[in-house]
Amino acid sequence: MKSEPNFNLSHMNHRNTLTLPFLILLPQILLAQSEIGNINKKAVLNSVDKHRQELISISRNIWELAETAMNEFQSAKVLADYAELHGFKILRGVAGIPTAFIAEYGAGKPIIGVLGEYDALPGLSQKAQPFKEVLKEGAPGHGCGHNLLGTAGLGAAVAIKELIVSGKISGTIRYYGTPAEETIVGKVLLAQAGLFDDLSVCLDWHPDEENKANMQSTQAAAEFAISFHGKSSHAAVDPWNGRSALDAAELFTIGMNFLREHVKPSVRMHYVFTKAGDVPNVVPQEASVLLWIRDAKQSGVLEVMDRMKEIASGAALMAGVDYEIALNKGVYELLVNETGAKVLQENMKLIGPITYSSEELDFAYKVMKAYEMEDKGINGAIKPLESTAPYPDGGSTDVGDVSHIVPVIALRATIAPFEAPWHSWAIVASSGMSIGQKGMLFAAKTLGITMVDLFENKKLLQEIQNEFIKRKGKEEWKAMLPDSQPALR
Ligand SMILES: [Zn+2]
Structure with a gap:
């Protein structure tokens, strides 16, 4: 699964030779951003930059709350309140789950969805520092970066809402506050309630150690x-x-x-x-x-x-x-959508790689040292589009069910040192500081400008839907849930 990063930023004092690409790439990033010709995409990037501090503080707030699956009462409220403040119509407690919500703006087709998650993992409490130290004894921690996941999608949705308000695009943007991803059930319950049925396309992202358009299924x-x-x-x-x-x-x-x-x-x-x-x-x-x-x-x-x-x-x-x-x-396996992944890929390239300060590289170096693992820096490069492996790596997600109802386009963005152990204190630490926050802003921008393509380009939307229909085949989706299971809710 893991490959060598093609843009390997390492701690300056420890890998002097590898600081050169960093210096060379910097002007290219500025160039890439200034080359964006689409004014709506420019507006999205400006919107995420304008709301940067708010998005960072929301992600940090959810990081501190660190609420586990189905207990994300305050985390869901933080996100729903922010969307409400921006004029979104809010439906709280959808599918009978108190910590699920939908935030919607606009009217008519297309209806573009974006998934947000915000649940933490039990027992992983950790300070945002590069060595192991519990923040709150016995408390949960964001060892999968879902504090960033939930925030970035909303940042993108707010940017699109601003374009709808100004009349630049028309249609509906809908953010899904989906609880309990770690127990792989939140989105299945939302799907069973039919809440994804009318979507044109759904966007998703997940924190990672690489920036890539997802081409891999899940189990x-x-x-x-x-x-x-x-x-x-x-x-x-x-x-x-x-x-x-x-x-x-x-x-x-x-x-x-x-x-x-x-x-x-x-x-x-x-x-x-x-x-x-x-x-x-x-x-x-x-x-x-x-x-x-x-x-x-x-x-x-x-x-x-x-x-x-x-x-x-x-x-x-x-x-x-x-x-x-x-x-x-x-849960079902994830249905890949290559047409959509290619659009994400081009949009990531427009934004350019994520670059890191010497302090951030030092943070990564210390995390890996604490784990007695080799420091491979932080991989902020844009990974070339992969081909789909015949079998998925281990791991399952409730996004799979959504991908059997509507086309799902999924992004991965770097929020942690390369090859750092996942579901660990290292990820909690990175998710609570600037390394994770940079990945979150990168994801918000990439999702946002990809949404612009989906709103502007009807032909593209049709191609994405055609691929979805072909991949899905004749199979009928049916939630794998017991008839009544109140304990899950
Ligand atoms: Zn996760």
Whole structure:
């Protein structure tokens, strides 16, 4: 997955030879920005620059709040209030989720959407400094940079709103405040409520270690809770009267592990025991397993699911117990849109690479040193458009479901040192300071000027939609959710 950066900025004192490209590229960046001929794109860039301080303070505010999935009450409010201040129509608590909202401006077609996330990860509290130190004991932290993610999309939406107000473009801009990405369920619930159905195109971005237009899919995934119900008895006095639910759970996981030999290489299965009895001298009456199945496509997940059901049934039969299988949640794989990615790519080039100060490079150097990893600087270059790999890397996202309903164009932008471990204190630290904030502003600008293309160019919009229809094929999207699951909300 990782490749060498083609624009490697390293700490000046440690890699003197690599400071030269930085100096050479600087005039080119200024040149590139001044060459933007489209006045609406210029207006978007000016708007993001004008709101720069506000966007930085919003991202920092959400970083400090660091609220986990479905608890993002204040973070959602910060973003929704900002959109409201800018005249957007706000729908709070959409899809029955208190921390979800929609902010919309304009009327008619096209309707361009942009996704925002703002949930943090448990236990990752960290100060915005290049060595490990907890900000608030036991608190969550933004180890995936979602404080930046949610803010950049809104920055782009505000810039487009200003163009609609001035009559330069017409249509609707709609920002989605989507909670609970880390538990891969927020957008699935919004999708189930039909909230993406009328979009022309949806834009998305995610913090990364590279600037690129996303050409890679993600894994479809589903989470199942498998429960076994037996009979308790004294484990030594009358074990023959007992039926162990734990025996069934163990036999089930043995079966799943044997299944690994007979699934496609793209399949991943992982589980934990969530209940396994209390004490050894009681035959366990209840046992349960939480299982994830992933594959490159949702249809692959369903195939493995069918085998899993048979294995659960066999395990229960062997142990003489009853069993239940519940689907907790699931997501589809991401459908790539190459036509859209190419537009993003050209727009990234218009903006030019992100450059870093010696203080920022020093920050990156110290982070990597603290991790005992090689310092490879911060990669602010624009990565050339990749081809789509046959199988996605590990990992799943609820953006996948949106991409089966409307075309999704996805950006990645650098917010952290190159090759720094993700979902870690290093990402929390970078997300709370200027390295992350630069990536956030770069994303806001790229998304904003890409939206200009989508509003101005009907033919392009049609081509993006044509590719979406072709990639989706005949498959019908259906949310992988239980009929009622109040615990998720
Ligand atoms: Zn993330």
